[in-house]
Amino acid sequence: MNKIDLENYGLDQRFLQEASLYSNLFVARVTEQHRDLYKVMAEEGELLAEVSGKFAFDAGDNTSFPVVGDWVMIDRTEADSGHAVIHQVLSRKSLFERKAAGTSGGSQIVAANFDLVFICMSLNNDFNLRRLERYLSIAWNSMARPVIVLTKADLCDDLAARLREISAVRVGTDVVVCSSVDNRGYEQIAAYLAPCKTIVFLGSSGVGKSTIINHLIGAEVLATKGLRSDDKGRHTTTHRQLLRLPGGGVVIDTPGMRELHLDSADLSRSFEDIEGLAAQCRFGDCSHLGEPGCAVKAAVESGHLSEKRLENYRKLQKELGYEGLNSRQLEAEKIKKMFGSKGEMKQLMRHAKNKNKR
Secondary structure (H helix, E strand, O other): OOOOOHHHHOOOHHHHHHHOOOOOOEEEEEEEEEOOEEEEEEOOEEEEEEEOHHHHHHOOOHHHOOOOOOEEEEOOOOHHHOOEEEEEEOOOOOEEEEEOOOOOOOEEEEEEOOOEEEEEEEOOOOOOHHHHHHHHHHHHHOOOEEEEEEEOHHHOOOHHHHHHHHHOOOOOOEEEEOEOOOOEOHHHHHOOOOOOOEEEEEEOOOOOHHHHHHHHHOOOOOOOOOEOOOOOEOOOOOOOEEEEOOOOOEEEEOOOOOOOEOOOOOHHHHOHHHHHHHOOOOOOOOOOOOOOOOHHHHHHHHOOOOHHHHHHHHHHHHHHOOOOOOHHHHHHHHHHHHHOOHHHHHHHHHHHHHHHHO
16 A cells, blocks of 8 residues: 655644654644544554543643644554554644633634635625634734635625725735636635645635535535525535645635634734724824824724724724733733743743754
């Protein structure tokens, strides 16, 4: 049996170097996640895997467990000898994280180790600028580059108007317009693909993620369904999975998200225009609610900034616990969310520096 070239699944020198630190273990990539069981791709092919008892015991919380896209170290590569055992998750270069749905709290990692985030939104009833701002805030925070993919262009009566609305929130993000009816935009999407690159598809249920991925693969690998009577798409993807593309690169398909609550986000990128205006306010701690010399309110009054965009910015700030903080407090809060404390951030940076010296 021919060995699988894991470079085709995104394995690069960064992960190979870290994997070499673990003797008697083999590197593999998580392709599917089902509760406590995983599918992983190793050199000998795909096999089922589960975390070791020690791994589960030592895990600080659910974000420590493997997710689709993770590179992991396993104890075997052949499926005929039972389930592989995952002993280590390699350091993630990017991750898409949200607050866990429901009332349990905590964070949930949706996918890891991708290079691009395709934020899919249909141009019919699913179109929602405020939701797009939310997705962009998390996508910029993932350490990967977001791309806005507008689907079902054939159902849009005024595409030019929609694109004008998008231009106010895209903040330097590429926009691709697609339609499965005439294959519009698929060549533009294919231009982003490359060997060793990973793209994660995100968006609401039924926006057409699976349709695009089927087109890229060249086969009906993922189930798709038509529109409901209310012009909204039907939910088809039930779990996250990583798929290799015949032309090179891999994609991660994700189920539609009914809830997208922020646990961490990069508002400075997704709302770059507002934060740029805020820097021009007369007072450094301006709340943009009525203080004299407020550049943000002046932009709203002049029509250069949407009141709804400003309201959503405040809403997301409040959701993250950033509301009312000055620049120094805001930076400290961001560090706390990402690393736990400034001391832990410095320790992590020293650890990374020492690892690179090896």
